Amino acid sequence: MRWFFAFGSIAIAAGSLGFAADLPRKVKPVVVWTGTDSKQTKESFARCCSRKDWQATWNAHCGQEKTADLPTCPEIDFDSYMVIAVIRRTSRIHVSEILEEKGCVRVRYQPWGNQIVFAPDPDSGIFKIVEGGRGELDPNKPYTLGFAFVVLPKANKAVVLEEDVQGRIGKPPVWKERAKFPALVQK
Numbered sequence: 001m002r003w004f005f006a007f008g009s010i011a012i013a014a015g016s017l018g019f020a021a022d023l024p025r026k027v028k029p030v031v032v033w034t035g036t037d038s039k040q041t042k043e044s045f046a047r048c049c050s051r052k053d054w055q056a057t058w059n060a061h062c063g064q065e066k067t068a069d070l071p072t073c074p075e076i077d078f079d080s081y082m083v084i085a086v087i088r089r090t091s092r093i094h095v096s097e098i099l100e101e102k103g104c105v106r107v108r109y110q111p112w113g114n115q116i117v118f119a120p121d122p123d124s125g126i127f128k129i130v131e132g133g134r135g136e137l138d139p140n141k142p143y144t145l146g147f148a149f150v151v152l153p154k155a156n157k158a159v160v161l162e163e164d165v166q167g168r169i170g171k172p173p174v175w176k177e178r179a180k181f182p183a184l185v186q187k
Helices: 002-021 051-062
Strands: 031-038 044-048 081-088 092-100 104-112 116-120 127-131 135-137 145-153 158-164 175-181
Touching: 031 092, 044 051, 044 175, 051 081, 081 104, 081 158, 092 145, 104 145
Parallel strands: 104 158
Antiparallel strands: 031 145, 044 081, 081 145, 092 104, 116 127, 127 135, 158 175
16 A cells, blocks of 8 residues: 555656646637727736726726726636736737746737728729728727737736737747736735
């Protein structure tokens, strides 16, 4: 019986070392919501680990402080998950990869569709502004920001958000840190 416990202890210890060696590892998000119509007026990043944080982020995204007449805030189980919010001046946001490293969770995203074309309108004689991924832009209306809400398994580690700033199509990504949230204090 002692041999069983001795070998079991060795197996558990060896298995633990294997998990630590697996870092960095890719993390698959539970869900990613993206769009081009955030009503928030300023670019921002958020890490939501509570219903209160998520509701404030959602209300800002919807463009109002009050909850009346807002779309219903999606329900999240904050005991198990957290939400990372990215709101940027871009047409679309593509979450490229999420990596769990020893000291942090790294969320990498790419802005897409910022190519603008000025097209003459033969009927009116003026130019239309067309943005890839968004369509015709009206200069008399406010520009809506792109957003991504990423639901991930809850982690107490720091969270680092990196944007691909590579300016050339077909070249490897160049990651630039845009925001960092500190590790959570465990209770």
